[in-house]
Amino acid sequence: MENTATGTGAIIFDADMSNFMPDVIERSMQVPVLVDFWATWCEPCKTLGPILEKVVSEANGAVVMAKVDIDKTQEIAAQMQIRSVPTVVAFIDGRPVDAFAGVKTESEIREFIEKIAPEVGPSESAKLIEYADQAFEAENYQEAGGAYSQALQMEPDNIQATAGLANSLIKLGDLENAEQVLSGAADKNDPVISAALAALETAKQLGDIGYLDALIKAAQDNPDDYQAKFDLSLALWAANKRDEAAQELLDIIAADRSWQDDGARTQLLKFFEMAGPMDPFTVAARRKLSSLLFS
Template identity: 45%
Template sequence: MIELGGSQSQPQGGGSEHIKDVSEMTFMQDVVEASQQVPVIVDFWAPWCGPCKTLGPMLEDAVKAANGAVKMAKVNVDEAQQIAAQLRIQSIPTVYAFYQGQPIDGFQGAVSQSEIKAFVDRVAQQGGGAAGDSSNGLDDALAAAEEMREAGQTDDALQIYQAVLGEDEKNPRAYAGIVATLIEMGDVDKAEAVLNGAPAEIATTPELEAAHAQIALARQAENAGPLADLQTKVEADPSDHQARYDYALALQAAGRTEEAVDQLLELFRRDRTWNDEAAKTQLFTVFDALKPNDPIVLNGRRKLSSMIFA
């Protein structure tokens, strides 16, 4: 990650109908307005930035692979200093994702190809799109298993997920389904063992990252404090950050996820750096455990982003 400053040069070319260079004059149209229809990932870069030259092409490849589920806007901060100042871009590379006119996700600095793919997949899914592989004959079975889980038919769902793995031993949705089902059945140890046994090739897929987050939340639930007592402590002393954090964990353990997110957002608003940014870290764990297009995730990410970028 490099602090802003340096010489100017010609902008990079997008090379795809889903990727374009954006100026200060076109930012509103190509990012804010365009994001009303499909998520727009904005890459803030500069010609003199070495890490940008590595990150940019990897991000472009991931956006192209999304087949229109997301778009990408490339902003040269040397030529769009007003936009960079408004969004408080202080170092590059910086990447923001906009949807429905609001920033919903982002990161700074160079990251791995797998992390970029996961980021693009997550953003695409928040917009209701689907990045990545096309559907196959096992999708109907997986959808049926998910419906069974939602109906409480965990034994039947588990059998279907296992049958799918018998046909496709590297199917991340099937692995994630087994993990989620075992957690719902109360066998967190077995769920963790299944996840640890997943093939290395799918270890960084969004489905398995979500499974890891679900196990983390399940472990936290095992040690969650008494809900009523923690609520009383927070009400008695709203500045007690530890009590509010513990209260959020207890709410999550009780299945009151939206309330847990609200408490974590309030903690972040009061002191974002408390306990090594524990509130933000926990929020990301909760978001990762849910489906990317879950309203709790969409609303929570928007609120968090508005506080980060305010």
């Protein structure tokens, strides 16, 4: 831990029973203090530690950090009820106010620190992502993709930037590069990555299924043609007609749930994943789906 030091003026320092009271508890009356509980045998600690030190160092004194080796300070760990490492606890005004356990990305750590030390402000990558999000909402996907890409250059493991760049590429029709971006995601189980993967799969399914008007006519001419209704649902989703897209799938489920091995319900669940679990669209459509399945 060559970046650590001792003394009340250090930004990053080691703490134990001898200095925990003055350097953590008392010092937190003047400045927020992060306490990083770690252990030499803890592999995740070796990942989190350098990220924490980088972000704290860049905060220029707005927050400081004490590093506590739980094997050497078992009494402190027991008093703080530390059950796993790494665990990071924030102290303000002499008491713990927030905490997290496990490895976090640089952007997540910055967000955590911004809550306890607002003057730190967002990082350059966070500013780029915010700008990119706005460009994406305005359907300026080329500009959004460029900003997400810049953010990733600064912070290669940033999940939001990874998903944002992939979604921008999907909107631009560059599915091959979108797939490549997602393949390098730091956490493929993160909900935003899962949503981008669902969007990519849906975009691949769209392929050359035809123009929207032609699909609408095909579905209307033959209501029992479930493939036409399925294709229409994908096209409606691509046209941002989410409620109509869900209704086509719900109609298939109501008529023949077994069609294509429950394919309509599977696709509807992908729509939910892309929209997000708390989106009003998801809430309303999921309610309709439940009424169909359990009526």
